[in-house]
Amino acid sequence: KVDWRLLRHPVIKRGTPFLLCVLDGWGENVEDDYNGIYKAQVRTIRALKDGAPKRWRTIRAHGTAVGLPSDDDMGNSEVGHNAMGAGKIIEQGAGLVDTALRSEKLYNDKGFSYIKEAWFNAPGTQHFIGLISDGGVHSRYDQLAELMKGCAQRGCKKIRVHGLTDGRDCAEGSSIKFFTELEKDLEVLCKQGCDARVASGGGRMYVTMDRYEAARNLNTSNCVHFEEADWKIVERGWQAHVLGEAPNKFTNSIEAIETIRKKHPETNDQYMPPFVIVDKNGAPVGPIQDGDAVVIFNFRADRVVELSKAFEYEDFKKFDRKRWPKVKFVGMMQYDGDLKLPKHYLVSPPLIERVSGTYLVKNGVRTFACSETQKFGHVTFFWNGNRSGKLDHNFETYQEIVSDNCPFNEKPKMKAEQIAKVAKEAILSGYYDYIRVNLANGDMVGHTGDLGAVLTACATVDKAVKVMLDAIEKVGGIYMITADHGNADDMAQRDKKGKPLKDTEGNVIPLTSHTFAPVPCAIGGPGLPPQVEFRSDLPSAGLANVTATYMNLLGFEAPADYEPTLLKW
Ligand code: 3PG
Numbered sequence: 029k030v031d032w033r034l035l036r037h038p039v040i041k042r043g044t045p046f047l048l049c050v051l052d053g054w055g056e057n058v059e060d061d062y063n064g065i066y067k068a069q070v071r072t073i074r075a076l077k078d079g080a081p082k083r084w085r086t087i088r089a090h091g092t093a094v095g096l097p098s099d100d101d102m103g104n105s106e107v108g109h110n111a112m113g114a115g116k117i118i119e120q121g122a123g124l125v126d127t128a129l130r131s132e133k134l135y136n137d138k139g140f141s142y143i144k145e146a147w148f149n150a151p152g153t154q155h156f157i158g159l160i161s162d163g164g165v166h167s168r169y170d171q172l173a174e175l176m177k178g179c180a181q182r183g184c185k186k187i188r189v190h191g192l193t194d195g196r197d198c199a200e201g202s203s204i205k206f207f208t209e210l211e212k213d214l215e216v217l218c219k220q221g222c223d224a225r226v227a228s229g230g231g232r233m234y235v236t237m238d239r240y241e242a243a244r245n246l247n248t249s250n251c252v253h254f255e256e257a258d259w260k261i262v263e264r265g266w267q268a269h270v271l272g273e274a275p276n277k278f279t280n281s282i283e284a285i286e287t288i289r290k291k292h293p294e295t296n297d298q299y300m301p302p303f304v305i306v307d308k309n310g311a312p313v314g315p316i317q318d319g320d321a322v323v324i325f326n327f328r329a330d331r332v333v334e335l336s337k338a339f340e341y342e343d344f345k346k347f348d349r350k351r352w353p354k355v356k357f358v359g360m361m362q363y364d365g366d367l368k369l370p371k372h373y374l375v376s377p378p379l380i381e382r383v384s385g386t387y388l389v390k391n392g393v394r395t396f397a398c399s400e401t402q403k404f405g406h407v408t409f410f411w412n413g414n415r416s417g418k419l420d421h422n423f424e425t426y427q428e429i430v431s432d433n434c435p436f437n438e439k440p441k442m443k444a445e446q447i448a449k450v451a452k453e454a455i456l457s458g459y460y461d462y463i464r465v466n467l468a469n470g471d472m473v474g475h476t477g478d479l480g481a482v483l484t485a486c487a488t489v490d491k492a493v494k495v496m497l498d499a500i501e502k503v504g505g506i507y508m509i510t511a512d513h514g515n516a517d518d519m520a521q522r523d524k525k526g527k528p529l530k531d532t533e534g535n536v537i538p539l540t541s542h543t544f545a546p547v548p549c550a551i552g553g554p555g556l557p558p559q560v561e562f563r564s565d566l567p568s569a570g571l572a573n574v575t576a577t578y579m580n581l582l583g584f585e586a587p588a589d590y591e592p593t594l595l596k597w
Pocket residue numbers: 053103104105106165166196197331471475
């Protein structure tokens with residue numbers, strides 16, 4: 029039985045209003061012309077660093093520090109928010125899938141037996157849907173390649189891949205490289221007697237991988253309100269993958285990507301329109317039929333929950349499916365443990381238990397969590413160890429500000445001002461002990477690769493932080509400003525020596541993915557006793573150390589098995 033009681037902190041007073049602000053995609057990186065944070069007007073955040081050196085430090089936000097397989101893995105929001113919410117380093121989806129494949133446990137588990145049942149009765153096609161890249165954030169191509177090989181070795185005779193182009197967790201334009209590798213691997217499978225082909229595809233941000241609705245809790249008494257996601261994106265995917273319908277038809281995926289990119293110079297890997305591969309007669313080579321098996325091979329939940337619902341729910345009204353094939357459907361993981369979605373899966377997801385939020389509500393901490401749609405699930409669902417719904421309805425208020433629906437370089441201010449406004453009200457209300465927000469701009473605008481827009485994004489974040497810090501000042505509160513991983517801090521692809529790479533016209537090639545940079549962590553506020561500062565004996569601390577730290581700032585000792593606090597007093 030868990031003892032949920034928390035001891036009081038010896039010097040920090042319980043009940044002092046506390047702001048925890050996560051700057052999404054905000055690393056501490058080399059200060060040069062392509063560091064969007066350094067180049068932007070960020071006086072408030074800069075002053076935290078320059079003004080109080082003992083209350084500012086950096087922490088690790090990538091690789092093994094956040095439960096990823098190796099230090100060659102950049103950080104991402106899922107693992108970052110999981111770590112900050114849970115106070116522990118948890119082996120994440122990417123590593124769990126690696127282990128399950130390496131040990132072959134995956135092939136002996138229930139999920140795999142379930143899809144296998146489909147192969148030996150016509151049509152019996154094995155479909156794979158997911159993101160084709162080496163990003164390691166939502167999926168990894170080498171895992172798909174291994175899994176396809178494993179299926180063929182175990183009797184699968186027909187494989188169809190529905191692949192999404194990335195350019196967001198890897199270099200823009202790299203889709204050609206990954207699909208060339210995929211086509212080559214499929215050819216090898218064909219030679220071994222498995223009819224294996226790409227059947228459809230499209231860009232991840234335009235086709236299939238919309239975000240969220242992940243944490244919509246169907247129990248209305250404890251309902252986290254998620255605004256309707258952009259189901260059009262999922263519908264386009266359904267039409268291409270399941271129905272075999274798309275405006276663009278080609279005979280293989282390389283021709284598809286090359287032609288579409290030439291015909292639509294304004295498009296890119298992230299936003300590529302959908303395509304379908306057809307045979308000589310113009311018929312799609314791999315629509316999904318009754319009796320087939322379908323695997324979504326992404327391990328990360330947020331961008332495949334909606335498609336999973338479309339496959340799994342009989343009663344489904346988000347768009348007209350036209351045809352709902354009866355298939356054996358599995359996820360690489362179970363994406364939502366509360367909704368049990370999907371019912372069948374290949375690898376068990378990480379078990380993230382005794383998260384900070386549960387301790388805090390059980391000790392009466394009144395919490396207000398807020399972000400905009402794009403990151404709302406990050407400060408609730410991911411924060412709470414991938415749990416949908418609130419931990420305790422009586423102690424928590426979750427507020428979502430609806431995000432704009434456009435590429436965010438077009439509106440780089442996003443909803444930062446609105447988030448700051450509601451956070452300020454929550455701070456001044458005197459009701460809440462703990463105000464937790466995420467400002468999405470650094471990340472979402474960073475992913476567009478548009479440095480000019482990033483400057484606006486970062487300056488807007490800085491103003492929003494000032495609004496909230498002023499409110500904390502007014503109520504005598506305490507703050508912690510930190511981040512989940514880098515992004516806006518480097519907007520240029522670089523050579524091994526760190527020099528920005530240029531295209532043939534001499535323009536610097538933008539970096540659209542996250543960075544490996546550590547992230548800042550700043551504490552302060554009039555409510556923080558003067559002797560409290562960062563200790564110096566944890567130089568390689570990571571995001572999981574943040575948890576014990578903010579539990580202290582809320583006036584409690586952290587649970588003994590959490591990663592140690594960053595504070596001394
Ligand atoms: C995305 O899903 O937008 C990117 O792949 C990762 O970004 P995030 O980890 O910051 O959400």
